[in-house]
Amino acid sequence: MAGEVSPGEYKDVVLFLATAGIVVPLFRRWNISPILGFLGAGVVLGPFGLGALTSQFPWLAAVTVDNPDDIAQLAEFGVVFLLFMIGLELSWERLRLMRKYVFGLGGLQVALSTAAIAGAAMMLGQPAPAAAAIGAALALSSTAIVMPLLAESKRQHSQAGRATFAVLLFQDLAVAPILITLAVLGRQDGSDFDARDLLAFAPAVLGLLALFIVGRLALRPMLRSVAKAKSEELFMAASLLVVIGAGLLAAFTGVSMALGAFVAGLLLAETEYRHEVERTIEPFKGLLLGLFFVSIGIGLDLSRLIADPLPILGMALGLMLLTGSVVYGLGRLFGLKSKVALEAALLLSAGGEFAFVILDSAMNVGVVDQAVGQTILVASTLSMICIPVLALFGARAGGRAAAKPESIATEPEGEVPDSGAVLVIGYGRVGKLVSDMLSRHEVPWVGIERDPRLVESGRRVGAHIFFGDASRADFLRLCGLESARALIVTMDSPEGAEAVVATARELKPDLTIVARARDARHAKRLYDLGATDAVPETIEASLQLSEAALVDIGIPMGLVIASIHERRDEFRKELNRPESLGGRRRLRDRR
Secondary structure: OHHHOOHHHHHHHHHHHHHHHHHHHHHHHOOOOHHHHHHHHHHHHOOOOHHHHOOOOHHHHHHOOOOHHHHHHHHHHHHHHHHHHHHHOOOHHHHHHOHHHHHHHHHHHHHHHHHHHHHHHHHOOOOHHHHHHHHHHHOOOOHHHHHHHHHHOOOOOOHHHHHHHHHHHHHHHHHHHHHHHHHHHOOOOOOOOOHHHHHHHHHHHHHHHHHHHHHHHHHHHHHHHHHHOOOHHHHHHHHHHHHHHHHHHHHHOOOOHHHHHHHHHHHHHOOOOHHHHHHHHHHHHHHHHHHHHHHHHHOOOHHHHHHOHHHHHHHHHHHHHHHHHHHHHHHHHOOOOHHHHHHHHHHHOOOOOHHHHHHHHHHHOOOOOHHHHHHHHHHHHHHHHOHHHHHHHHHHHHHHHHHOOOOOOOOOOOOOOOOOOEEEEOOOHHHHHHHHHHHHOOOOEEEEEOOHHHHHHHHHOOOOEEEOOOOOHHHHHHOOHHHOOEEEEOOOOHHHHHHHHHHHHHHOOOOEEEEEEOOHHHHHHHHHHOOOEEEEHHHHHHHHHHHHHHHHOOOOHHHHHHHHHHHHHHHHHHHOOOHHHHHHHHHHHHO
């Protein structure tokens, strides 16, 4: 069987993995976005880069991409996974609060940019249907490039970041109606518009409705059943099934896969499995997005650019100026400050990945001429390559003014925020009592529990609790460890408590960590691992028994309480004496 495997069939995959292994560390060391590296690698490795020289230098075939169409098909999942992760960070309530910017600012941006670009295309000699298709394609910006750039610079929650996301979200919602409209425009019978043509939108609407209903009814029970199996592999399989299944269901009804995945993410955002799913999906999203950027670079036809550079460069520059001006004007109209509107305009001024989908569909149905469409795609790709540079200028232009999130509300009232809260690890009997005391003192808290039954019971009474493994660094970050006020470990597993304390202390050296210990020896280990305070069950039980007995036999309560506190302090000093610090250093060195 081994002899039947052809190494050449895996060459493109190996090239991509090698690119990822070289580009990401190198560009991060230079403090440059890896997106630029992936785009550049696609240009170099594609058929219009080194691939164009294989006839003169046959050995270059070993380091160039042979099947760009296959890569492009797989790369589409990068956008699907990105939209799913964006949905996870939102909720229906947050989306409702952003409706002014999603449907107001976003809707007007798509309409005005489409009209402006279509008008320019008609002035250049394109017929009205072709101009409309070109305008709709180029009016949509790149979610796949803009959102990761905002996340990397930690500006996704700034005023400009939220306004940009609102516009991008409406653009994604607009893709399906645009594609259906193109199909109507491309009818071969030449008949006039009929109101019955609106029925073409029915499958898309019904598909989204079905996805919403199925998601509401099935997602939480399915993940609960998988979580009870306590299998990492099974949970990963279920998470991938949700993303890909939702995308395929949406595509089957005429909606983009990315939009279907976004709806699935929204549905999961309100469940206790949100952070664990996000942690599971993140590596797949990163790899597939990298592949997407490589495929964009591969699509840049350098021969067209070299043969006719001025018109193509003019188109790219004109697109960015026209779209940027529309976004800036609308941003000011919607009350954004000048610097904030400028940053959003720079981020949204370039073309996007859906230009390839829309123009390809328009060329297939004969609405747009093939040569014209290919030239426009080159210009759009050039503008996309400029996005990281535009984002850098936008961040500098926005400055601190864009970092204040007050102007765009996204937090629903009554929701306990993950940031600035106390993390309670374990929601058994001890965890419930600790959480109750925090609530009585109006201290916000977030619970983390591995037992899905305890998570479900906590959610039923309104507890802000998530399913997941708190010993994983990435999961703790998603739950807000970096901004947490303290971390309280109430788990009854000594090994589990030690793993959580060690991970949390390594991630945040100044964090207050209070941990439940089984006995004095276990408390000593927790202190060595970095716990601020360790509470041994046996010692506390002994102190409580002593207090009750002394009071019952007539010793004044004030004296008893004072002596109990004094003895407790002695225990703590004994368990956390100076030699423990050396043990903590040795343990950290071994890690």
